Amino acid sequence: MKDRNKKIMLLTALVLLLGCIGEVPVEPPKKGFYENKPVVFSSSYDEVWEATTRAIKELNWDTKAVDKEKGIVEFMTSYVYNPSFNEYSRVYVEPSNDDIKNSRVKPYLRRISHFEKLTPPPAPPNPKFVKEKLKIKLKPLTSSETELQIDYRIMPYYDYKIGYLGTVKSNGYLEKKITSRIQEILMEKELIPPPPPLPTEQEYGLMDVFFDFDKYYIRPDAEPVLRENANVLKENPAINIVIEGYADTRGPTEYNLWLGQKRAEAVKEYLVNLGIEPFRITAVSRGETSQFASGTTEEAYQLNRRVRFIPIRVYREPGL
Structure with missing residues (x-):
């Protein structure tokens, strides 16, 4: 009789425990940080810095901090969920931006909701935007080699995808595009013929x-x-x-x-x-x-x- 009661109590506890777990997400919440592998360019620090700032300017990103001496470029990008593509798209999120208010892109993230009760407290209340901070760090290795490191810092507890000036296709697309553009700019300089030697x-x-x-x-x-x-x-x-x-x-x-x-x-x-x-x-x-x-x-x-x-x-x- 005692053994039977123990079994009933054990099964009851197991049912209650499973009932408290709730919905299990398809993917675990992200930690909010991506550390990408550094890229080494066979060019001087000044050349890589110039190419990097030019590539960023071409993308029309709003930089938050630029320090050549420290080799740092920082800026903030933002994303909202686009139901029509079932993807995240890059937009500006300033409250005064009428383009967003009138946009077909809806300013909410539907796919985040199922994480809200499962993430450790404090879970984000009614999250509206995914904000991503991108930091580019340059470091001279030699007089003719420069290392470039791109780090993503993203608000935690969000289900997100990293995008690139439009509909997102896959993680890592952003840093591949910017590093490839930097390489293109450096190659353009190599193709420019040197000036004629100074006369004597x-x-x-x-x-x-x-x-x-x-x-x-x-x-x-x-x-x-x-x-x-x-x-x-x-x-x-x-x-x-x-x-x-x-x-x-x-x-x-x-x-x-x-x-x-x-x-x-x-x-x-x-x-x-x-x-x-x-x-x-x-x-x-x-x-x-x-x-x-x-x-x-x-x-x-x-x-x-x-x-x-x-x-x-x-x-x-x-x-x-």
């Missing part, structure tokens, strides 16, 4: 001129050199020049910078008088910061008292 003095036959100690007047031996340089400029209208004035190491540094500038300006004035347009000539001073010869001999000093010509190609001539 030797390429155009430009020659330096020299000066006496503590002087900036044009010496007689410099005049034929400057006339020849002027002819080169007239024959090559596609180049401008930077005139660099130098001094030897005797005298204060500040004075030598001033002296180098006076030498460069004297050469510019001479060329302008020969018919070269002033806008094609930039006169700067290097003072004693760069030396063409070492030592304290008069020969070394003479080599360092000069004006140098740096050609700058302003546009590419046909055939160049």
Whole structure:
């Protein structure tokens, strides 16, 4: 009799326990966090950062935080349930957004309801939206390799799908699209041909001129050199020049910078008088910061008292 009563009590307890469980969801509630595997690009940090921000701008996402120094981009995306597709779709959820109020997309998540009594407290009361926070983290590995990590943080206790600018098809679609777009942008840069090499003095036959100690007047031996340089400029209208004035190491540094500038300006004035347009000539001073010869001999000093010509190609001539 006692054994029979024990069996009845055990069966009753089992029935009551099963009755308290309620409906079992098809899928367990998500934890609200996806950690995607990092992607390594064979490009510099600056290149990957530029490509990432460009890809985000193309998608018209509202960024919440952008910090290049820390390598972080954060923004919030939102989804509502679209009964006609039985999927989640990306929309903006600001209360003042009239487009949502008038939209055919209904602002509620029907599929969430069966989790509300089963998730640990506090369960979301009458959930309306799924909000997703996306964080992109960039980290330089080497000078030519950069790691990109995309993390999803989603409000817990929701049955959700991750979408991409429209009807959702599968988890992971978002990060695949953005990383593939970054790679496309990086490849576009690789296909751009490099600019032509900068011209040199030797390429155009430009020659330096020299000066006496503590002087900036044009010496007689410099005049034929400057006339020849002027002819080169007239024959090559596609180049401008930077005139660099130098001094030897005797005298204060500040004075030598001033002296180098006076030498460069004297050469510019001479060329302008020969018919070269002033806008094609930039006169700067290097003072004693760069030396063409070492030592304290008069020969070394003479080599360092000069004006140098740096050609700058302003546009590419046909055939160049």
